[in-house]
Amino acid sequence: MKQSDLIDALLAGYGRTFAAELGAPIAKNTPSPLFRLLCLALLTSAPVQADIAMRAAQAMAEAGWTTPEKLAESTWQQRVKVFNGAGYARVDEKTATQIVDFNTHLIEAYGGDLRKLRAEAGGDLDVAKRALKRFKGIGDTGAAIFLREVQAGWGEFYPFADKAALTMADELGLPAEASKLSRLVEPNDFPRLVAGLVRVKLAGDADRFVNR
Missing domain, CATH: 1.10.340.30 (Hypothetical protein; domain 2)
Structure with a gap:
Protein backbone atom coordinates (compact mmCIF):
# COMPACT_ATOMS: atom_id res chain seq x y z
CA MET A 1 0.00 0.00 0.00
CA LYS A 2 1.35 3.41 -0.94
CA GLN A 3 2.08 5.73 1.95
CA SER A 4 -0.55 8.22 0.81
CA ASP A 5 -3.14 5.45 0.49
CA LEU A 6 -2.22 4.16 3.93
CA ILE A 7 -2.71 7.59 5.46
CA ASP A 8 -6.06 7.99 3.71
CA ALA A 9 -7.19 4.58 4.95
CA LEU A 10 -6.12 5.34 8.51
CA LEU A 11 -7.97 8.64 8.55
CA ALA A 12 -11.06 7.20 6.91
CA GLY A 13 -11.34 4.11 9.08
CA TYR A 14 -9.82 5.14 12.39
CA GLY A 15 -9.24 8.90 12.29
CA ARG A 16 -11.40 10.02 15.17
CA THR A 17 -9.81 11.55 18.21
CA PHE A 18 -10.75 10.13 21.58
CA ALA A 19 -11.85 13.60 22.67
CA ALA A 20 -14.31 13.64 19.76
CA GLU A 21 -15.65 10.25 20.81
CA LEU A 22 -16.03 11.59 24.33
CA GLY A 23 -17.91 14.62 23.01
CA ALA A 24 -15.33 17.06 24.33
CA PRO A 25 -14.67 19.88 21.78
CA ALA A 152 -6.03 20.06 18.67
CA GLY A 153 -6.58 23.16 20.80
CA TRP A 154 -3.16 23.88 22.24
CA GLY A 155 -1.18 24.33 19.05
CA GLU A 156 2.09 25.03 20.83
CA PHE A 157 2.38 21.29 21.54
CA TYR A 158 1.89 20.29 17.89
CA PRO A 159 3.17 17.93 16.65
CA PHE A 160 2.94 15.47 19.53
CA ALA A 161 2.63 11.70 19.27
CA ASP A 162 2.76 9.28 22.17
CA LYS A 163 4.60 5.97 22.34
CA ALA A 164 1.54 3.94 21.35
CA ALA A 165 1.03 5.96 18.16
CA LEU A 166 4.69 5.97 17.18
CA THR A 167 5.09 2.24 17.79
CA MET A 168 2.20 1.54 15.42
CA ALA A 169 3.49 4.06 12.90
CA ASP A 170 6.80 2.20 12.81
CA GLU A 171 5.03 -1.15 12.42
CA LEU A 172 3.11 0.21 9.43
CA GLY A 173 6.22 1.65 7.80
CA LEU A 174 5.47 5.26 8.66
CA PRO A 175 7.91 7.67 10.33
CA ALA A 176 8.30 6.91 14.02
CA GLU A 177 9.02 10.56 14.87
CA ALA A 178 6.24 13.07 15.47
CA SER A 179 7.86 15.82 13.41
CA LYS A 180 8.31 13.57 10.37
CA LEU A 181 4.90 11.94 10.75
CA SER A 182 3.21 15.34 10.89
CA ARG A 183 4.51 16.23 7.44
CA LEU A 184 2.31 13.55 5.89
CA VAL A 185 -0.98 15.33 6.71
CA GLU A 186 -2.42 18.79 7.17
CA PRO A 187 -1.95 20.14 10.71
CA ASN A 188 -5.66 19.84 11.48
CA ASP A 189 -5.56 16.14 10.56
CA PHE A 190 -2.54 15.24 12.66
CA PRO A 191 -4.45 14.66 15.94
CA ARG A 192 -6.79 12.39 13.99
CA LEU A 193 -3.86 10.50 12.48
CA VAL A 194 -2.13 9.79 15.79
CA ALA A 195 -5.45 8.81 17.36
CA GLY A 196 -6.06 6.53 14.39
CA LEU A 197 -2.73 4.82 14.91
CA VAL A 198 -3.60 4.20 18.55
CA ARG A 199 -7.00 2.83 17.57
CA VAL A 200 -5.38 0.41 15.11
CA LYS A 201 -3.07 -0.76 17.90
CA LEU A 202 -5.93 -1.20 20.37
CA ALA A 203 -8.00 -3.11 17.80
CA GLY A 204 -5.09 -5.30 16.69
CA ASP A 205 -5.84 -4.33 13.11
CA ALA A 206 -2.31 -3.72 11.84
CA ASP A 207 -2.59 -6.67 9.44
CA ARG A 208 -5.16 -4.73 7.46
CA PHE A 209 -2.42 -2.35 6.35
CA VAL A 210 0.77 -4.40 6.37
CA ASN A 211 2.02 -6.04 3.15
CA ARG A 212 -0.78 -4.69 1.02
Missing part, protein backbone atom coordinates in the same frame (compact mmCIF):
# COMPACT_ATOMS: atom_id res chain seq x y z
CA ILE A 26 -11.02 20.52 22.61
CA ALA A 27 -10.56 23.12 19.88
CA LYS A 28 -12.85 25.47 21.84
CA ASN A 29 -10.23 25.61 24.62
CA THR A 30 -12.86 25.98 27.35
CA PRO A 31 -12.59 24.53 30.86
CA SER A 32 -15.19 21.75 30.70
CA PRO A 33 -13.87 19.86 27.62
CA LEU A 34 -10.32 20.13 28.97
CA PHE A 35 -11.44 18.79 32.33
CA ARG A 36 -13.27 15.89 30.69
CA LEU A 37 -10.19 15.05 28.61
CA LEU A 38 -7.98 15.00 31.69
CA CYS A 39 -10.49 12.70 33.41
CA LEU A 40 -10.30 10.38 30.40
CA ALA A 41 -6.50 10.40 30.65
CA LEU A 42 -6.80 9.44 34.32
CA LEU A 43 -9.32 6.68 33.65
CA THR A 44 -7.27 5.31 30.76
CA SER A 45 -4.28 5.09 33.10
CA ALA A 46 -6.11 2.53 35.24
CA PRO A 47 -5.60 -1.20 34.54
CA VAL A 48 -8.72 -1.48 32.39
CA GLN A 49 -9.41 -1.73 28.67
CA ALA A 50 -9.58 1.51 26.69
CA ASP A 51 -13.26 1.05 25.83
CA ILE A 52 -14.13 0.68 29.51
CA ALA A 53 -12.22 3.87 30.33
CA MET A 54 -14.18 5.66 27.61
CA ARG A 55 -17.47 4.34 28.97
CA ALA A 56 -16.51 5.55 32.44
CA ALA A 57 -15.64 9.02 31.13
CA GLN A 58 -18.95 9.18 29.26
CA ALA A 59 -20.78 7.95 32.36
CA MET A 60 -19.25 10.81 34.34
CA ALA A 61 -20.80 13.26 31.88
CA GLU A 62 -24.15 11.47 32.09
CA ALA A 63 -23.96 11.86 35.86
CA GLY A 64 -23.44 15.60 35.34
CA TRP A 65 -19.80 15.66 36.41
CA THR A 66 -18.54 17.86 33.58
CA THR A 67 -16.67 20.37 35.72
CA PRO A 68 -14.44 20.05 38.79
CA GLU A 69 -17.06 21.84 40.89
CA LYS A 70 -19.80 19.39 39.91
CA LEU A 71 -17.56 16.40 40.54
CA ALA A 72 -16.67 17.81 43.96
CA GLU A 73 -20.35 17.71 44.90
CA SER A 74 -20.60 13.96 44.26
CA THR A 75 -20.44 11.39 47.03
CA TRP A 76 -18.07 8.44 47.20
CA GLN A 77 -21.00 6.05 46.88
CA GLN A 78 -22.25 7.83 43.76
CA ARG A 79 -18.83 7.65 42.15
CA VAL A 80 -18.41 3.96 42.97
CA LYS A 81 -21.81 3.23 41.43
CA VAL A 82 -20.97 5.11 38.21
CA PHE A 83 -17.55 3.52 37.79
CA ASN A 84 -18.83 0.06 38.65
CA GLY A 85 -21.62 0.45 36.10
CA ALA A 86 -19.06 1.39 33.45
CA GLY A 87 -17.08 -1.81 34.05
CA TYR A 88 -14.62 -0.81 36.77
CA ALA A 89 -15.72 -3.72 38.93
CA ARG A 90 -12.27 -4.32 40.40
CA VAL A 91 -10.98 -0.76 40.64
CA ASP A 92 -14.19 1.22 41.15
CA GLU A 93 -13.56 2.02 44.82
CA LYS A 94 -9.93 2.98 44.23
CA THR A 95 -10.87 5.22 41.30
CA ALA A 96 -13.74 6.80 43.26
CA THR A 97 -11.22 7.81 45.93
CA GLN A 98 -8.33 8.70 43.65
CA ILE A 99 -10.35 11.05 41.49
CA VAL A 100 -11.12 13.22 44.52
CA ASP A 101 -7.42 13.91 45.13
CA PHE A 102 -7.04 14.51 41.40
CA ASN A 103 -9.96 16.95 41.40
CA THR A 104 -8.85 18.74 44.55
CA HIS A 105 -5.45 19.44 43.02
CA LEU A 106 -7.09 20.85 39.90
CA ILE A 107 -9.21 23.22 41.96
CA GLU A 108 -6.48 24.27 44.38
CA ALA A 109 -3.65 24.64 41.86
CA TYR A 110 -5.55 25.97 38.85
CA GLY A 111 -8.95 27.12 40.05
CA GLY A 112 -10.46 24.24 38.09
CA ASP A 113 -9.24 25.70 34.80
CA LEU A 114 -6.58 23.76 32.88
CA ARG A 115 -5.89 26.79 30.71
CA LYS A 116 -3.86 28.01 33.69
CA LEU A 117 -1.72 24.89 33.40
CA ARG A 118 -1.25 25.76 29.74
CA ALA A 119 -0.09 29.25 30.67
CA GLU A 120 2.20 27.81 33.33
CA ALA A 121 3.83 25.49 30.79
CA GLY A 122 4.44 28.35 28.37
CA GLY A 123 4.72 25.97 25.44
CA ASP A 124 7.40 23.85 27.13
CA LEU A 125 6.45 20.19 26.69
CA ASP A 126 8.53 18.98 29.62
CA VAL A 127 7.00 21.54 31.96
CA ALA A 128 3.52 20.50 30.81
CA LYS A 129 4.30 16.82 31.42
CA ARG A 130 5.59 17.52 34.92
CA ALA A 131 2.52 19.58 35.75
CA LEU A 132 0.18 16.87 34.47
CA LYS A 133 1.98 14.20 36.47
CA ARG A 134 1.30 16.10 39.68
CA PHE A 135 -2.31 14.98 39.37
CA LYS A 136 -3.05 11.88 41.42
CA GLY A 137 -3.22 8.91 39.04
CA ILE A 138 -1.62 10.64 36.05
CA GLY A 139 1.75 9.20 35.05
CA ASP A 140 3.75 9.24 31.85
CA THR A 141 1.03 7.42 29.92
CA GLY A 142 -1.80 9.63 31.12
CA ALA A 143 0.16 12.82 30.46
CA ALA A 144 0.97 11.61 26.94
CA ILE A 145 -2.66 10.79 26.23
CA PHE A 146 -3.73 14.26 27.32
CA LEU A 147 -1.06 16.01 25.25
CA ARG A 148 -1.78 13.85 22.19
CA GLU A 149 -5.41 14.93 22.25
CA VAL A 150 -5.10 18.51 23.53
CA GLN A 151 -2.83 19.59 20.68
Whole structure:
Protein backbone atom coordinates (compact mmCIF):
# COMPACT_ATOMS: atom_id res chain seq x y z
CA MET A 1 0.00 0.00 0.00
CA LYS A 2 1.35 3.41 -0.94
CA GLN A 3 2.08 5.73 1.95
CA SER A 4 -0.55 8.22 0.81
CA ASP A 5 -3.14 5.45 0.49
CA LEU A 6 -2.22 4.16 3.93
CA ILE A 7 -2.71 7.59 5.46
CA ASP A 8 -6.06 7.99 3.71
CA ALA A 9 -7.19 4.58 4.95
CA LEU A 10 -6.12 5.34 8.51
CA LEU A 11 -7.97 8.64 8.55
CA ALA A 12 -11.06 7.20 6.91
CA GLY A 13 -11.34 4.11 9.08
CA TYR A 14 -9.82 5.14 12.39
CA GLY A 15 -9.24 8.90 12.29
CA ARG A 16 -11.40 10.02 15.17
CA THR A 17 -9.81 11.55 18.21
CA PHE A 18 -10.75 10.13 21.58
CA ALA A 19 -11.85 13.60 22.67
CA ALA A 20 -14.31 13.64 19.76
CA GLU A 21 -15.65 10.25 20.81
CA LEU A 22 -16.03 11.59 24.33
CA GLY A 23 -17.91 14.62 23.01
CA ALA A 24 -15.33 17.06 24.33
CA PRO A 25 -14.67 19.88 21.78
CA ILE A 26 -11.02 20.52 22.61
CA ALA A 27 -10.56 23.12 19.88
CA LYS A 28 -12.85 25.47 21.84
CA ASN A 29 -10.23 25.61 24.62
CA THR A 30 -12.86 25.98 27.35
CA PRO A 31 -12.59 24.53 30.86
CA SER A 32 -15.19 21.75 30.70
CA PRO A 33 -13.87 19.86 27.62
CA LEU A 34 -10.32 20.13 28.97
CA PHE A 35 -11.44 18.79 32.33
CA ARG A 36 -13.27 15.89 30.69
CA LEU A 37 -10.19 15.05 28.61
CA LEU A 38 -7.98 15.00 31.69
CA CYS A 39 -10.49 12.70 33.41
CA LEU A 40 -10.30 10.38 30.40
CA ALA A 41 -6.50 10.40 30.65
CA LEU A 42 -6.80 9.44 34.32
CA LEU A 43 -9.32 6.68 33.65
CA THR A 44 -7.27 5.31 30.76
CA SER A 45 -4.28 5.09 33.10
CA ALA A 46 -6.11 2.53 35.24
CA PRO A 47 -5.60 -1.20 34.54
CA VAL A 48 -8.72 -1.48 32.39
CA GLN A 49 -9.41 -1.73 28.67
CA ALA A 50 -9.58 1.51 26.69
CA ASP A 51 -13.26 1.05 25.83
CA ILE A 52 -14.13 0.68 29.51
CA ALA A 53 -12.22 3.87 30.33
CA MET A 54 -14.18 5.66 27.61
CA ARG A 55 -17.47 4.34 28.97
CA ALA A 56 -16.51 5.55 32.44
CA ALA A 57 -15.64 9.02 31.13
CA GLN A 58 -18.95 9.18 29.26
CA ALA A 59 -20.78 7.95 32.36
CA MET A 60 -19.25 10.81 34.34
CA ALA A 61 -20.80 13.26 31.88
CA GLU A 62 -24.15 11.47 32.09
CA ALA A 63 -23.96 11.86 35.86
CA GLY A 64 -23.44 15.60 35.34
CA TRP A 65 -19.80 15.66 36.41
CA THR A 66 -18.54 17.86 33.58
CA THR A 67 -16.67 20.37 35.72
CA PRO A 68 -14.44 20.05 38.79
CA GLU A 69 -17.06 21.84 40.89
CA LYS A 70 -19.80 19.39 39.91
CA LEU A 71 -17.56 16.40 40.54
CA ALA A 72 -16.67 17.81 43.96
CA GLU A 73 -20.35 17.71 44.90
CA SER A 74 -20.60 13.96 44.26
CA THR A 75 -20.44 11.39 47.03
CA TRP A 76 -18.07 8.44 47.20
CA GLN A 77 -21.00 6.05 46.88
CA GLN A 78 -22.25 7.83 43.76
CA ARG A 79 -18.83 7.65 42.15
CA VAL A 80 -18.41 3.96 42.97
CA LYS A 81 -21.81 3.23 41.43
CA VAL A 82 -20.97 5.11 38.21
CA PHE A 83 -17.55 3.52 37.79
CA ASN A 84 -18.83 0.06 38.65
CA GLY A 85 -21.62 0.45 36.10
CA ALA A 86 -19.06 1.39 33.45
CA GLY A 87 -17.08 -1.81 34.05
CA TYR A 88 -14.62 -0.81 36.77
CA ALA A 89 -15.72 -3.72 38.93
CA ARG A 90 -12.27 -4.32 40.40
CA VAL A 91 -10.98 -0.76 40.64
CA ASP A 92 -14.19 1.22 41.15
CA GLU A 93 -13.56 2.02 44.82
CA LYS A 94 -9.93 2.98 44.23
CA THR A 95 -10.87 5.22 41.30
CA ALA A 96 -13.74 6.80 43.26
CA THR A 97 -11.22 7.81 45.93
CA GLN A 98 -8.33 8.70 43.65
CA ILE A 99 -10.35 11.05 41.49
CA VAL A 100 -11.12 13.22 44.52
CA ASP A 101 -7.42 13.91 45.13
CA PHE A 102 -7.04 14.51 41.40
CA ASN A 103 -9.96 16.95 41.40
CA THR A 104 -8.85 18.74 44.55
CA HIS A 105 -5.45 19.44 43.02
CA LEU A 106 -7.09 20.85 39.90
CA ILE A 107 -9.21 23.22 41.96
CA GLU A 108 -6.48 24.27 44.38
CA ALA A 109 -3.65 24.64 41.86
CA TYR A 110 -5.55 25.97 38.85
CA GLY A 111 -8.95 27.12 40.05
CA GLY A 112 -10.46 24.24 38.09
CA ASP A 113 -9.24 25.70 34.80
CA LEU A 114 -6.58 23.76 32.88
CA ARG A 115 -5.89 26.79 30.71
CA LYS A 116 -3.86 28.01 33.69
CA LEU A 117 -1.72 24.89 33.40
CA ARG A 118 -1.25 25.76 29.74
CA ALA A 119 -0.09 29.25 30.67
CA GLU A 120 2.20 27.81 33.33
CA ALA A 121 3.83 25.49 30.79
CA GLY A 122 4.44 28.35 28.37
CA GLY A 123 4.72 25.97 25.44
CA ASP A 124 7.40 23.85 27.13
CA LEU A 125 6.45 20.19 26.69
CA ASP A 126 8.53 18.98 29.62
CA VAL A 127 7.00 21.54 31.96
CA ALA A 128 3.52 20.50 30.81
CA LYS A 129 4.30 16.82 31.42
CA ARG A 130 5.59 17.52 34.92
CA ALA A 131 2.52 19.58 35.75
CA LEU A 132 0.18 16.87 34.47
CA LYS A 133 1.98 14.20 36.47
CA ARG A 134 1.30 16.10 39.68
CA PHE A 135 -2.31 14.98 39.37
CA LYS A 136 -3.05 11.88 41.42
CA GLY A 137 -3.22 8.91 39.04
CA ILE A 138 -1.62 10.64 36.05
CA GLY A 139 1.75 9.20 35.05
CA ASP A 140 3.75 9.24 31.85
CA THR A 141 1.03 7.42 29.92
CA GLY A 142 -1.80 9.63 31.12
CA ALA A 143 0.16 12.82 30.46
CA ALA A 144 0.97 11.61 26.94
CA ILE A 145 -2.66 10.79 26.23
CA PHE A 146 -3.73 14.26 27.32
CA LEU A 147 -1.06 16.01 25.25
CA ARG A 148 -1.78 13.85 22.19
CA GLU A 149 -5.41 14.93 22.25
CA VAL A 150 -5.10 18.51 23.53
CA GLN A 151 -2.83 19.59 20.68
CA ALA A 152 -6.03 20.06 18.67
CA GLY A 153 -6.58 23.16 20.80
CA TRP A 154 -3.16 23.88 22.24
CA GLY A 155 -1.18 24.33 19.05
CA GLU A 156 2.09 25.03 20.83
CA PHE A 157 2.38 21.29 21.54
CA TYR A 158 1.89 20.29 17.89
CA PRO A 159 3.17 17.93 16.65
CA PHE A 160 2.94 15.47 19.53
CA ALA A 161 2.63 11.70 19.27
CA ASP A 162 2.76 9.28 22.17
CA LYS A 163 4.60 5.97 22.34
CA ALA A 164 1.54 3.94 21.35
CA ALA A 165 1.03 5.96 18.16
CA LEU A 166 4.69 5.97 17.18
CA THR A 167 5.09 2.24 17.79
CA MET A 168 2.20 1.54 15.42
CA ALA A 169 3.49 4.06 12.90
CA ASP A 170 6.80 2.20 12.81
CA GLU A 171 5.03 -1.15 12.42
CA LEU A 172 3.11 0.21 9.43
CA GLY A 173 6.22 1.65 7.80
CA LEU A 174 5.47 5.26 8.66
CA PRO A 175 7.91 7.67 10.33
CA ALA A 176 8.30 6.91 14.02
CA GLU A 177 9.02 10.56 14.87
CA ALA A 178 6.24 13.07 15.47
CA SER A 179 7.86 15.82 13.41
CA LYS A 180 8.31 13.57 10.37
CA LEU A 181 4.90 11.94 10.75
CA SER A 182 3.21 15.34 10.89
CA ARG A 183 4.51 16.23 7.44
CA LEU A 184 2.31 13.55 5.89
CA VAL A 185 -0.98 15.33 6.71
CA GLU A 186 -2.42 18.79 7.17
CA PRO A 187 -1.95 20.14 10.71
CA ASN A 188 -5.66 19.84 11.48
CA ASP A 189 -5.56 16.14 10.56
CA PHE A 190 -2.54 15.24 12.66
CA PRO A 191 -4.45 14.66 15.94
CA ARG A 192 -6.79 12.39 13.99
CA LEU A 193 -3.86 10.50 12.48
CA VAL A 194 -2.13 9.79 15.79
CA ALA A 195 -5.45 8.81 17.36
CA GLY A 196 -6.06 6.53 14.39
CA LEU A 197 -2.73 4.82 14.91
CA VAL A 198 -3.60 4.20 18.55
CA ARG A 199 -7.00 2.83 17.57
CA VAL A 200 -5.38 0.41 15.11
CA LYS A 201 -3.07 -0.76 17.90
CA LEU A 202 -5.93 -1.20 20.37
CA ALA A 203 -8.00 -3.11 17.80
CA GLY A 204 -5.09 -5.30 16.69
CA ASP A 205 -5.84 -4.33 13.11
CA ALA A 206 -2.31 -3.72 11.84
CA ASP A 207 -2.59 -6.67 9.44
CA ARG A 208 -5.16 -4.73 7.46
CA PHE A 209 -2.42 -2.35 6.35
CA VAL A 210 0.77 -4.40 6.37
CA ASN A 211 2.02 -6.04 3.15
CA ARG A 212 -0.78 -4.69 1.02
